[in-house]
Amino acid sequence: MGVLTDYFRAPNAAAVVQSLEETDGGSPLHAEPPVFDGVDAKRVDPVVVLGQLVAAIRRTEWRVDLVEQTTVWATSPEPGPDGPESEDDPWATGPWVSELHPLRPVP
Known part of the structure; x- marks a missing residue:
């Protein structure tokens, strides 16, 4: 399975964490009703595809x-160089949420 990515707008990181805690890590886009507006963007990861x-x-x-x-x-400390200590570690299972920073002006 590839990376399943959702992009959504949230007022701040604290609102995202609160939403994920309330939905047990479920996507805010798939809650009833959706918590934030956004779009499913399967296989459009922020580093490679969105960056390209x-x-x-x-x-x-x-x-x-x-x-x-x-x-x-995940809000737990990131795993060390050997990876997550258990299969239940949120760093092993996801979801992972990143805040995308505004783009810098083109020089």
Whole structure:
């Protein structure tokens, strides 16, 4: 299975964490009613695919850091170099939520 990505707008990271805690990690887009507005974007990960789209629109070369992001969820400490300690660790099972930062102006 590929990466199943949802993109949504939220007022802040705290609202996202609260939504995920209330839905046991379920997507805010698939709650009844949806918590935030957004779109399902299967296989459009923020680093590679979205980054390539942004690079094409900007007519620049793609770089891995073109779309900057900060982890919002999982809220537990990130696993060490050997990965998650158990299969139940949220870093092993997901979901993972990242806040995408505004794009920097093109030089």
